[in-house]
Amino acid sequence: MSDQRAWQVVLGRIESDLAAGVLKPGDHLAPERALATELGVGRSSVREAVRVLEVLGLVRTQTGSGPSSGAVITAAPSDGMSVLMRLQVAAQGFGVDDVVRTRLLLETAVVGELAALAGPDLAEADTLLAAMDDDGHTSAEFLALDAQFHLALAAAAGNQVVTATMAGLRTSIERYVLIGAARLSSWAPVATRLRAEHRSIVAAVRAHDADGARRHLHDHITGYYAQTFAPVPSSPDPTRPVPHPSKES
Amino acid sequence: MSDQRAWQVVLGRIESDLAAGVLKPGDHLAPERALATELGVGRSSVREAVRVLEVLGLVRTQTGSGPSSGAVITAAPSDGMSVLMRLQVAAQGFGVDDVVRTRLLLETAVVGELAALAGPDLAEADTLLAAMDDDGHTSAEFLALDAQFHLALAAAAGNQVVTATMAGLRTSIERYVLIGAARLSSWAPVATRLRAEHRSIVAAVRAHDADGARRHLHDHITGYYAQTFAPVPSSPDPTRPVPHPSKES
DNA sequence: GTCAGACTGTGGTCTGACCACAGGGTCTGA
């Protein structure tokens, strides 16, 4: 039992401090040397634990002195999710097909939920749509904006878990997305179509047409993957929605 | 370029080796000392990178010598997802409400998909249902089986991303689930109801009744949370079950 | 009062030293 590794002791301590509310977002972790002394472990073990927290998006470290230095609790779920999923895809723990299918699943739910909201906040999405209208973008630039657009929709729906997961999913297959775009003979017509599809989705959301939003979103994603990835993953039925916009806030 | 931290160099190298297929599941990482020399960094930096990979569920380390020792690539997405989500919930990056909502979202999709399959593999789920019939379980034991049951359904649907995510979601709120169960005046009647609900879900799946499966699953989860969490996170209007705007093949 | 310089405390990194462990090889005795 007590053969727990030294870095796990440190991680456990920090986790319990978080769970107990002793540590909150914005707080500083104790200095590495102090933590090492306090827990009776070496500084290197403390560092391993902090490193894990950093990669998981829980803390941000900074050198120097003053209030902004040290390790600060900053819950940034998307970062951790991105690293995790990207590596899992690289290590073949996740298949690209499953990633795409899951993306479809989450995004259709998101737009369906959004359409059911009284006044969804689409300002961010609108800004990104406008930015994408610029014809000067390379495919990579356009796709970066596209990713932000989809993420903005998720954020508007208000579920942080879904938003972070979507960010991770997108990151995990970014490499494939870029390769796929590069294989297209010409990007301009594709961009034009994507712009139109984005607007259809947003319009359906604004019209509170949940089914339409889901359908447009579904076609948008499957269509794009069909064009850029050779084999398209079989996808969930767009109109069959996940039960629901359960929101309440 | 060189402002990249030493441990990131190591992580980057391993990731690119994974992406390039140089490293595959089952392979051994180079020994820490060798990797350090090869990349021109200290062993402690290598260790930080390996530690991250270990927590993320990508490698398993073992002391000693022989074929099973060292760091072996083992894609275990659920482990990493569990740690990540548990810590994010602890650090208030994820709200429990969002976790529950997301769980609902994924699980309804899973059972719906399952019902559409010709011959879903429910052997694992059946075994767990039988195990749950034992009246000798404490609430914690029952809930552990319950978690496995839901996970078995996800696994049967065949999407590894969804399965891993569900495992993470469940782990992240385990603490709250157990507390909630402990607050109940008596566990037996609850267990009885849960058993019946599980069987309804499985029956609907077997009958290829996707809508029914989704509805049963939805009620199962929302009902339980309504009973154990004081303030229920979300609950779609119960008078309006699950929207199935359109039919489904 | 200002501003330049030293001071201090923080993370980042490396080195070298042990330890525990487990497989594999070797030696010994039957």
Added chain:
DNA sequence: TCAGACCCTGTGGTCAGACCACAGTCTGAC
């Protein structure tokens, strides 16, 4: 010849100590 005890070697796990870079903060000369 064979079995078993023994040591050897390579692996991760950990620690201690030493530097470095950095960025606030303090101090003192002007």
